[in-house]
Amino acid sequence: MSDPVLAAVLLVPIAVVTLAGVTASANGALDARTRGAPLRSGFTAPLHEAARLLRQQRRTLPGADSLLWRIAGAGIGMVAVLKVVVIPFGDTVFADLPVGLVWFNAMDVLLWALWWLLGWGANSGWSLVGGYRFLAQALSYEIPLMFALTAPAIGAGSLRMLDIQAAQVDLWFVVWMPLAALVFAVSVVAFSSWGPFQTALGTDVGGGVVAELSGIDRLLVLGGRYAVLVAGAAFSVPLFLGGGAGPVLPAGVWVVLKTCAVLAGLITLRRLFPTLRPERVAEIAWVVVVPLVLVQLAVVAVIVGMHGGAL
Amino acid sequence: MDVTGLVARTATRRVHVFLVETPGFGLLRMLAQAAIAERGWVEALGPADADALVVCGTPSSQLDRLIDAVWQQIPSPRHRVLLEPGGSLNDLLNSIPAVLRDDPRQRTDARTRRLVLDDDRGPAPAVTPHGDDAGSGAGMDPGMEMDMDMDMDMSGPAGIPLAGGDNDRDGLEMDVTHLTMGPLLAEWPADLVLHCSLHGDVVVDARAELLPWPDNIEQPPEAARLLDDAARLLSVAGWEPAAQQLARLRDDVLAGGTVDRLLPRLRRVASRLRRSRSLRWSLSGLPQTPGTPLRARLLDWVQTVLDLVDPALVDPDAVDPAQQIPAADLRRPTSPDDIRLAVIGQELAATRLIIAGLGSRSRVSGSVSHE
Numbered sequence: 001m002s003d004p005v006l007a008a009v010l011l012v013p014i015a016v017v018t019l020a021g022v023t024a025s026a027n028g029a030l031d032a033r034t035r036g037a038p039l040r041s042g043f044t045a046p047l048h049e050a051a052r053l054l055r056q057q058r059r060t061l062p063g064a065d066s067l068l069w070r071i072a073g074a075g076i077g078m079v080a081v082l083k084v085v086v087i088p089f090g091d092t093v094f095a096d097l098p099v100g101l102v103w104f105n106a107m108d109v110l111l112w113a114l115w116w117l118l119g120w121g122a123n124s125g126w127s128l129v130g131g132y133r134f135l136a137q138a139l140s141y142e143i144p145l146m147f148a149l150t151a152p153a154i155g156a157g158s159l160r161m162l163d164i165q166a167a168q169v170d171l172w173f174v175v176w177m178p179l180a181a182l183v184f185a186v187s188v189v190a191f192s193s194w195g196p197f198q199t200a201l202g203t204d205v206g207g208g209v210v211a212e213l214s215g216i217d218r219l220l221v222l223g224g225r226y227a228v229l230v231a232g233a234a235f236s237v238p239l240f241l242g243g244g245a246g247p248v249l250p251a252g253v254w255v256v257l258k259t260c261a262v263l264a265g266l267i268t269l270r271r272l273f274p275t276l277r278p279e280r281v282a283e284i285a286w287v288v289v290v291p292l293v294l295v296q297l298a299v300v301a302v303i304v305g306m307h308g309g310a311l
Numbered sequence: 312m313d314v315t316g317l318v319a320r321t322a323t324r325r326v327h328v329f330l331v332e333t334p335g336f337g338l339l340r341m342l343a344q345a346a347i348a349e350r351g352w353v354e355a356l357g358p359a360d361a362d363a364l365v366v367c368g369t370p371s372s373q374l375d376r377l378i379d380a381v382w383q384q385i386p387s388p389r390h391r392v393l394l395e396p397g398g399s400l401n402d403l404l405n406s407i408p409a410v411l412r413d414d415p416r417q418r419t420d421a422r423t424r425r426l427v428l429d430d431d432r433g434p435a436p437a438v439t440p441h442g443d444d445a446g447s448g449a450g451m452d453p454g455m456e457m458d459m460d461m462d463m464d465m466s467g468p469a470g471i472p473l474a475g476g477d478n479d480r481d482g483l484e485m486d487v488t489h490l491t492m493g494p495l496l497a498e499w500p501a502d503l504v505l506h507c508s509l510h511g512d513v514v515v516d517a518r519a520e521l522l523p524w525p526d527n528i529e530q531p532p533e534a535a536r537l538l539d540d541a542a543r544l545l546s547v548a549g550w551e552p553a554a555q556q557l558a559r560l561r562d563d564v565l566a567g568g569t570v571d572r573l574l575p576r577l578r579r580v581a582s583r584l585r586r587s588r589s590l591r592w593s594l595s596g597l598p599q600t601p602g603t604p605l606r607a608r609l610l611d612w613v614q615t616v617l618d619l620v621d622p623a624l625v626d627p628d629a630v631d632p633a634q635q636i637p638a639a640d641l642r643r644p645t646s647p648d649d650i651r652l653a654v655i656g657q658e659l660a661a662t663r664l665i666i667a668g669l670g671s672r673s674r675v676s677g678s679v680s681h682e
Contacts, residue, residue, distance in 0.1 A: 031555065040351070044324070048321055052322040054318065054322070055322045055388065056362075126490075129512040133512065198549060199660065203546050206496060211356070218359070274589055275549020277593060280593065
């Protein structure tokens with residue numbers, strides 16, 4: 001931990017992969033229980049799947065844009081790691097950027113390109129439709145997400161993650177910015193193409209953007225998807241849940257514990273809702289959610305103005 | 312330590328099976344699904360996701376050609392088995408991991424295949440390309456600068472003609488792509504083929520084709536069939552956990568589960584479906600064929616199963632099976648033309664929901680009229 005660069009290069013990817021595996025395992029166990037399959041097969045699913053895909057032949061299609069296709073597949077997991085490097089674990093932060101929040105947003109916009117290229121590169125009808133769907137969905141979640149990210153920045157008067165964390169010493173942002181926190185959580189599910197927002201990988205398009213992937217390429221995408229989910233959940237901790245604040249245990253442990261709690265919520269979300277079709281989501285996002293988030297921002301701004309800082 | 316062997320053993324613990332149902336062999340497919348779930352295996356969504364290809368029922372020669380094409384798309388290690396009525400399902404499935412673990416055999420298989428999969432999905436490659444355009448991926452740009460004179464004979468990447476352009480429903484020029492859905496597609500009726508022309512993901516034209524059914528094959532009990540239809544609709548609607556609940560109930564019905572065990576779970580699922588607002592919202596706003604809204608059909612199916620299973624409601628004197636068929640399923644049979652009209656102008660997601668909402672009863676009637 002003495003050398004933050006080395007730690008960031010080694011520790012962050014290992015931690016992200018581990019947490020992604022745990023999430024996939026928990027999700028697999030719940031699925032196995034629902035389906036009446038042996039519980040053990042669900043718990044060990046990530047391990048067995050990883051071995052299976054590592055041993056599987058890669059495939060390609062005539063006319064596939066291999067370069068862009070492979071970049072997109074490998075990129076999703078990397079974006080997850082790049083998101084995590086700006087998250088403070090107590091006072092330790094691997095990359096203490098003065099614009100950490102904007103960095104997260106930039107990485108999240110990168111996901112637009114990656115999911116789309118994944119769909120486009122395969123040169124397959126199903127994948128292409130998956131890519132279209134992600135873009136349609138992104139139009140709905142991105143604007144509310146950007147406004148939701150603005151709320152903590154206004155609250156703390158800074159874009160640096162350590163400052164945002166420090167501003168929550170007295171009161172976590174989730175308490176007085178509940179709507180922004182909710183929009184953020186839903187957007188995490190959406191940019192991970194997961195749960196009710198999994199249209200880009202839907203059963204109805206035969207797997208969509210992953211329809212033509214096999215072997216290591218498929219492993220990178222499916223693993224990367226869990227990693228992005230983990231990164232999003234972890235980012236909500238310094239943003240809304242007080243960062244590493246908590247009794248007895250060290251701050252770093254609290255960050256991980258809170259991340260796990262958020263992940264549990266996201267796993268539950270998948271079980272409660274069917275997939276929301278992008279054209280229906282667009283309606284709600286633009287007519288209801290955007291105005292509500294703007295009201296949330298106004299409330300935060302007024303509170304900060306009257307109080308002269310965070311509550 | 313035998314690392315390769317260890318990886319191979321771990322890798323074949325969770326086999327992904329691509330199930331192909333030959334028209335009329337739904338019961339066989341359901342039994343295979345139950346056996347797959349029991350082993351903790353997974354049903355593959357397509358050939359890329361599959362380790363094993365399990366063909367349920369004896370396919371016709373036409374279907375056999377398609378199955379061969381799909382088999383070519385499955386990455387190694389792979390295995391293919393044919394499941395026929397009266398065959399031992401368990402023996403057949405148990406043979407799969409051993410074959411997948413057989414490294415020399417799988418390596419030989421992988422080496423003898425072309426790495427670039429040619430799956431006959433696009434139109435035939437151009438005979439006389441206009442100049443050397445091969446590899447110009449930029450031409451795939453969705454339509455903005457697409458030349459209207461560009462015909463289908465233009466050579467694109469890898470010799471596949473580029474998509475032609477046309478105005479979409481909003482008057483914007485879009486690529487026209489062609490996609491054939493079925494018959495070898497997960498969560499899709501085994502006897503339906505839908506040839507679509509797409510603008511983006513909007514169906515602009517379609518042609519439906521019904522495959523013939525063989526006679527005298529044992530069909531699943533009514534309750535299992537309805538649960539299967541409902542599970543499929545939910546799966547297409549992207550509610551995997553609820554679909555899994557229904558699929559499990561279907562398996563239990565097929566395995567002869569007792570009423571005491573089935574009924575409480577059925578009631579729970581039924582009330583869950585009835586209460587879900589997001590399901591109501593997600594399934595609304597679609598044109599119906601024939602007649603009843605999708606959600607009402609779904610609830611009707613599940614309610615009928617409840618009536619069929621509940622001993623308090625089964626009247627021993629009334630043995631007229633027609634009374635136990637959901638009202639919506641008794642309407643006129645759905646013809647290929649009905650299907651075509653219902654899906655034109657719809658997005659792919661809506662098309663899949665509409666087809667899943669047909670259920671299997673209306674398709675049986677449809678294929679009878681096809682003869």
